[in-house]
Amino acid sequence: MSTFLSTALSIHNKNSKKSALLATLVSGALLSTGCQSIPSSQADATTTPTLQAQKLESFTINGKIGVTTPTGPSAASSADGSNASKQGGSAFYTWGQEDNRFAIELMGALGIGKTNIEYDGQTATLVSEKTGSLSAEDPEALLQKATGWQAPISQMPYWISGRSAPSDTAPQVDSQNRLISSVNGNWSAKFAYDGNNKLPNKIIATQPQGQKVVMTINHLSQ
Numbered sequence: 209m210s211t212f213l214s215t216a217l218s219i220h221n222k223n224s225k226k227s228a229l230l231a232t233l234v235s236g237a238l239l240s241t242g243c244q245s246i247p248s249s250q251a252d253a254t255t256t257p258t259l260q261a262q263k264l265e266s267f268t269i270n271g272k273i274g275v276t277t278p279t280g281p282s283a284a285s286s287a288d289g290s291n292a293s294k295q296g297g298s299a300f301y302t303w304g305q306e307d308n309r310f311a312i313e314l315m316g317a318l319g320i321g322k323t324n325i326e327y328d329g330q331t332a333t334l335v336s337e338k339t340g341s342l343s344a345e346d347p348e349a350l351l352q353k354a355t356g357w358q359a360p361i362s363q364m365p366y367w368i369s370g371r372s373a374p375s376d377t378a379p380q381v382d383s384q385n386r387l388i389s390s391v392n393g394n395w396s397a398k399f400a401y402d403g404n405n406k407l408p409n410k411i412i413a414t415q416p417q418g419q420k421v422v423m424t425i426n427h428l429s430q
Contacts, residue, residue: 263365263366263368263369263371264305264365264368264369265306265307266305266306266307266429267303267304267305267368267369267427267428267429268302268303268304268305268428268429269302269303269368269425269426269427269428270300270301270302270303270426270428271300271301271423271424271425271426272298272299272300272301272423272424273298273299273301273314273359273421273422273423273424274296274297274298274420274421274422274423275296275297275298275357275358275359275419275420275421276294276295276296276418276419276420276421277294277295277296277356277357277358277418277419277420278294278417278418278419279294279295294418297355297357298316299314299315299316299323300314300315300316301313301314301315303364303368305365305368307329308327308329309326309327309328309329310326310327310365311324311325311326311327312324312325312326320336320337320338320339320354320355321336321337321338322336322337323335323336323337323354324336325347325350325351325361327346327347330345331343331344331345332344332345332346332347332349332350333350334350334351334353334354336354339354342354346361346362347361347362348360348361348362358415358419358421359413359421360392360395360397360413360421363375363376363392363395363397364411364423367387367390367397367399367408367411368407368408368411368425369407370386370387370399370406370407370408371387372387372390373390373392375392375393376390376391376392377390377391377392378390378391384404384406386399386401386406386408387399387408394415394416394417395413395414395415396413396414396415397411397412397413397414398411398412398413399411400412407425407427408425409424409425409426409427410422410423410424410425411423411425
């Protein structure tokens, strides 16, 4: 077990009562729930070109992630996804990040059982009870290959850090200069915070076709 993994596991055990569910993390790195609505005070947001893309170099988080996606023929023909049938799933997760490497453990993992996702900066690997071991060039392609779900995983290390990703457009901040919305390709993300905390405790990312990712965040280390 690596030093990074051992440290993250120790922090996780001290800060989360769900350690029994998430006690086995990915070798070599890492990957309660509670929902709050996005605060109405975000209405006074301002767009700023000076919000620099700067993520935390390392962190350990956990929480719950929910994914909704349109299905069936109507999903492709509906521009806004409003007439498309939808399906969804959720999982508890632990995410460990170190530089550009990360590992994610998912429990109750979106219909494919316990799942581990690792990314070393070049190759993503997914191992689950249902699919076995799969690999791809990026984690988004890997997740879709294994589950059919879409999620902006590559942008998440920046968003979790409360910063826009380098490829984001139109970031908006509140009066405390905290990121509250940003756009990346077809994904539009909104962020919520607990009190005056600088790091978000909830991210909601959506696409016009009906895909939606809701992620609650407990920051265990940073």
